[in-house]
Amino acid sequence: MISNINKKKIIVTGCAGFIGSHLVDKLLAINLHVIGIDNYSTGNKKFLNKAFKNNKFKFFKSDLKNLVKLKKIFKGSSMVFHFSANADVRFGIKHPRKDLEENTIVTYNVLEAMRKNRISKIVFCSTGSVYGEPNKFPTPENYSFPIQTSFYAASKLAGESLIQAYCEAYGFKTWIFRFVSILGNRYSHGHVYDFYKQLMKHPNYLNCLGDGNQRKSYLNVNDCINAIILAIKRSKKKVNIFNIGTNEYVNVKQSINVICKYLKLKPKIIFTGGKRGWVGDSPFIFLSTKKIRLLGWKPKFTIKESIIQTIIYLKNNKWIFKKRK
């Protein structure tokens, strides 16, 4: 079905994560054997409920820092979707080692485990933040040489670069996806999560980082997964890089409006001020998705629809605010 994904086992790292678990469901739905790896540090066992019922799914609770174990788990597989990451963008400044360790060094481990097992195809989740603070919007994939503004983006760019070197050196093939923020079911961190959590506690006011004018693009997780599968199917270069996002963006104030209107709340909004929500926050993220659209993909959900879907999910899954395991 997917020409670049054959019938052998597919590895998904970070399989219990927000995006990873959706990918697992999709791969199983198209009848592939999936080996999922997660250490449940931020991933959630419940996200795999459906997968656990499928006998084509095998799960390893393991940390990617353990290269020896990784090499064993990868045995006999044909392709790796490396979706594990420290996605805790905002707190990079509190622990710069975490991004280096969990996004860069761990990517090296994944690549080495692949090399050991003669697996040569890797799909990598990167981020639109690797463009830093660009001057061109929407920002295309080949935009000017970037300057990094966050530990998260720096560690992801390092991951991209390492993968590219493996492609050149050992005949690897890669699909690298630079995402905008993803929304939808199983969403468990980010601004909609924070805002909803606050409004549950105190419906009459809302604290908002920055001045509320930060402009961001968002994509529904289902659109994201479809984009990934389609891009792998239709692009066969050595290094394939795609932005994934919608053709629109909203600012934080607009996002708050959608949330509050849906919840029928009129909280007082208290802004902390400043162009950025936190150190390393990019005030404007809007990616050109022309390249992947030319392959025939387009998103089904608008940003507004995705925000509402996310709120509905959070409303129906309040356990997510209590424990993450």
Next chain:
Amino acid sequence: MISNINKKKIIVTGCAGFIGSHLVDKLLAINLHVIGIDNYSTGNKKFLNKAFKNNKFKFFKSDLKNLVKLKKIFKGSSMVFHFSANADVRFGIKHPRKDLEENTIVTYNVLEAMRKNRISKIVFCSTGSVYGEPNKFPTPENYSFPIQTSFYAASKLAGESLIQAYCEAYGFKTWIFRFVSILGNRYSHGHVYDFYKQLMKHPNYLNCLGDGNQRKSYLNVNDCINAIILAIKRSKKKVNIFNIGTNEYVNVKQSINVICKYLKLKPKIIFTGGKRGWVGDSPFIFLSTKKIRLLGWKPKFTIKESIIQTIIYLKNNKWIFKKRK
């Protein structure tokens, strides 16, 4: 004298290296206190002969992987020239971990040791290889988003990115230099070294990697050091990135001609063939140096002069072929 370099102690990592040792001599010559660090893995004690006679120079034989020790050594310093690196570009494919470890992770250690000691200025040696295989020549600093082709360049770009994140997060300031290949006194690895070594052994033939048409730009180490000092003096942004090179390039065949003519040899040249000398070798490196020239810098040596200076140095320092310590 140098406005961004104050009178406190200056750290130079990789101080016994080819470029690092020239930097040490220069900093001592302008009357600064220098703390040099090297593990002598590729650095050379003899390169510090002059420095050791200067009481403003203090040396620590230490490995940058040791963060605890690094934090102690950095105490009381005002600025770091991070010149230590695995510069063994050609053999990256044999040990991908080495570049990650010695160029990326070690840069993190340097940054953490700085943060601990409230040192916020870092000068970083990067490489023109971070542009991958660009389509524009000479290649400017803000050229298109790069795709990496070697472990060396990937690890250097990761280093650049990490430094930039520290600048954003902790108010660091950086000067990042992307070099072409450097030639001159104390040159101890690279194509001139390899060719001269071969010709000493067998003057009648010369093995050459690739088809001899690889085009590269070269810069004299003295010009390189002057460029660094001048750029620090005259550029004061948060992140200052400069290409350093000459306005010319030569191909490998031309380089061989210069060497053989000077040595009065007419060896048979045996090419291994192929556009690249090795996996990850960029067939054409030619950097735009407009940005640094606008600050008032220009190189004093032509490529030909630098090749000959290098050959004379190697002729007079044959010990360099025997042992590196």
